Amino acid sequence: MAYLNRNPSNAAVPVRIGLIGSGWMGAFHAESIARRIPGAVLAAIADPNLESAEALAGTLGTAKVTGDAADILADPEIDAVVIASPARFHSALIGQAAAAGKHVFCEKPAGLGLEELDAALAAVDDAGVHFQIGFNRRYAADFQAAKKDLAAGIAGEPQLLRSLTRDPGTGSIGHAARIPAWTIFLETLIHDFDTLNWFNEGAEPVEVYAAADALVEPGLRDQGFLDTAVVTIRYSNGAIAVAEANFSALYGYDVRGEVFGSRGMVQAGRSTETAARRFTAEGTSADTPRLNVELFRQAYTDELVDFADEVRARRERTAPAPKSFSLTPGADDARRALAMALACIESVQQGTPVAVNAVPVR
Ligand SMILES: NC(=O)c1ccc[n+]([C@@H]2O[C@H](COP(=O)([O-])OP(=O)(O)OC[C@H]3O[C@@H](n4cnc5c(N)ncnc54)[C@H](O)[C@@H]3O)[C@@H](O)[C@H]2O)c1
Numbered sequence: 001m002a003y004l005n006r007n008p009s010n011a012a013v014p015v016r017i018g019l020i021g022s023g024w025m026g027a028f029h030a031e032s033i034a035r036r037i038p039g040a041v042l043a044a045i046a047d048p049n050l051e052s053a054e055a056l057a058g059t060l061g062t063a064k065v066t067g068d069a070a071d072i073l074a075d076p077e078i079d080a081v082v083i084a085s086p087a088r089f090h091s092a093l094i095g096q097a098a099a100a101g102k103h104v105f106c107e108k109p110a111g112l113g114l115e116e117l118d119a120a121l122a123a124v125d126d127a128g129v130h131f132q133i134g135f136n137r138r139y140a141a142d143f144q145a146a147k148k149d150l151a152a153g154i155a156g157e158p159q160l161l162r163s164l165t166r167d168p169g170t171g172s173i174g175h176a177a178r179i180p181a182w183t184i185f186l187e188t189l190i191h192d193f194d195t196l197n198w199f200n201e202g203a204e205p206v207e208v209y210a211a212a213d214a215l216v217e218p219g220l221r222d223q224g225f226l227d228t229a230v231v232t233i234r235y236s237n238g239a240i241a242v243a244e245a246n247f248s249a250l251y252g253y254d255v256r257g258e259v260f261g262s263r264g265m266v267q268a269g270r271s272t273e274t275a276a277r278r279f280t281a282e283g284t285s286a287d288t289p290r291l292n293v294e295l296f297r298q299a300y301t302d303e304l305v306d307f308a309d310e311v312r313a314r315r316e317r318t319a320p321a322p323k324s325f326s327l328t329p330g331a332d333d334a335r336r337a338l339a340m341a342l343a344c345i346e347s348v349q350q351g352t353p354v355a356v357n358a359v360p361v362r
Contacts (some may be wrong), residue, residue, distance in 0.1 A: 011174070014343040015308045015315070016043040018064075018072035018081045018102075020093060022053045025107055025134075026084030028293050032301045033082065034060040040308040046072050047085075061089075069093060073100040080130075080311045082304070083107060087180075087187065091116035094131070098123040103311045105304065107134040108194075109186050109341065110334035114357060115339060123330045130310045131335035132303070135194040138327060139299035143195065143257060146268035150199055151325040156263025158200050161233075161241035163192035163257045168290050169248025173217045173227060181224035184212060184245055189229060192243040193337040194329060195257045196233065199266075201326060205336065209353040210344035231344055232353075239248040252288025253295045301309035 017029050034042040044064035047053035057065045064075070069085075072078055080103035083093050091111030097104045104124065110133055111117035113285055124131045137143050151157065165188050173179075175323050180186070197205065214221035227247040232280035234240055249271075256269030272286040273294060289295040306328055313320035340359045347354040 008289075011092075013316075014039050014041040015311045016041050016077055016079050017308070018044040018046065018075065018078045019082055020046050020069045020072065020083045020097075021085035021107075022047040022049070022088075023084065026082070027056055028300060029082050029084055029304060030056055030060055030062070032304050034062070036301050037304050037308050039312065040304070043078050044072050044075065070096070073097055073102060079103060079315060080105065080307070082307075088112055092118040094120035095123040098127040098129050098131070101127055101129065103130040103307075103314065105132045105134065105307045108332075108334070109190050109338050111338060112186065112341060114335070114342065117335055121335065121358045122330060130314050131331050132307050132309075132310070132333075132336075133329045134303065134334070135191060135198075135329040135333065135337070136296050136299040136303050137191055137195050137255065137257070138198060138329055139302040140268070140296060141298065142268040142270065143299075144327075146257065146259070146266045147198065147327075148325055149266045150201075150259055154264060155259045155261035155266045158235075158237065158239040158259050158261045160260040161196050161197075161200055161239055161258065162260075163195045163241070163243045164255070165189065165192055165245040166249035166254040167245075167247045168253045169216065169250065171216065171248055171250060173220065173225070173247055179225065182341075182345050183224070184226050184229045184247070185210070185231075185344040186338075188245045188247075189231060189243050190341050190345065191255075192245065192257075192339045193233075193340040194333055196241045196243060197333065197340075198329075198335055199257060199259050200235055200239055200241070200328070202236065203235040203239060205233050205340050206236050207234045207353050207355050208232065208340055208343045208347055210347040212344075212348050216246065225253075226348070229344070229348075231340075231347075233356075242297045252290055253292060254288075255295065 033040050044051045046066045046069040050067045053065045080096045083106040210225040210231045216227040231243045254271035258267045273289045278285045343354040343356045
């Protein structure tokens with residue numbers, strides 16, 4: 001991808017990154033930073049589960065391991081943090097990291113409430129540090145190709161937009177007891193909201209109307225665990241969007257986006273691992289991805305390449321590599337998508353459309 005600075009000439013002074021949270025996503029990011037990001041070093045790992053942090057550090061040769069993120073924030077040798085703890089800690093960690101002068105990459109969602117997020121983003125503004133949110137779909141090659149077409153006006157004025165996430169599954173949700181009730185909006189559809197906002201850039205989400213249920217695991221309905229949802233979104237430019245999610249696609253991980261407009265249509269996303277197809281007497285088939293890190297491996301890597309480039313540019317007061325269209329998801333993107341997720345929860349509770357509080361108060 002030509003617009004990402006994969007071989008920066010000034011990579012001699014590495015960007016030193018501390019990881020906060022060494023679980024599923026954190027471990028993948030740690031490996032990217034240690035092995036796949038030019039000019040970046042994984043300098044430290046913090047996780048209250050020390051065993052997990054130590055195991056990861058052992059694999060990657062990371063020098064510093066701690067049970068407390070504060071140790072990373074107090075370390076003057078560390079330029080930036082990647083936050084991959086559970087979401088309920090995100091806003092506080094963003095605020096603390098910014099106050100300590102660290103550039104911040106935070107996994108989505110950036111918080112669970114607008115008040116806590118606004119306080120964290122105010123700290124980011126005050127400190128003048130770079131902030132990026134983990135909306136990785138923007139870095140997938142096909143989503144970028146679609147965005148480029150949209151920026152060139154190929155679809156004309158957007159009228160209908162669509163984004164969907166079908167997480168791979170087995171037809172049941174065995175670990176659901178450990179998953180917070182509104183995950184489908186706060187952690188899953190939040191990606192779709194960002195895709196729609198990015199594809200419909202310049203317009204604000206005005207209102208959402210959400211329907212959600214426990215169709216994969218009806219037994220969990222009483223605990224409030226919803227695994228299937230559809231959201232209608234109205235935008236300030238008149239466009240109408242639909243976002244949908246389900247937690248158990250038996251055929252694998254399926255993520256797609258689409259804009260239909262006055263001049264045509266642009267689509268992104270695929271549900272197959274590669275473009276290869278098998279044609280036999282039984283019919284046609286293709287391999288499907290079972291994991292997010294399979295479908296979005298490149299995107300998860302490139303979002304951190306972009307982050308390291310931005311941090312390096314700020315640190316050295318040089319311009320980051322030029323991009324031909326808006327790419328890096330930042331504070332306003334994080335807030336806008338969270339506002340939509342929170343409005344969806346209210347919409348399900350009330351059974352009515354709900355206005356989106358999309359305008360930041362910072
Ligand atoms: N972008 C994506 O596609 C994607 C995919 C999966 C997860 N995520 C996000 O990544 C985040 C983590 O998810 P996960 O699946 O890796 O969860 P996980 O439970 O596997 O890992 C979370 C880790 O954070 C640690 N932790 C808990 N409190 C902490 C604290 N205060 N400071 C530091 N570490 C702490 C836990 O011990 C655990 O090791 C979530 O916000 C999730 O939404 C994003």
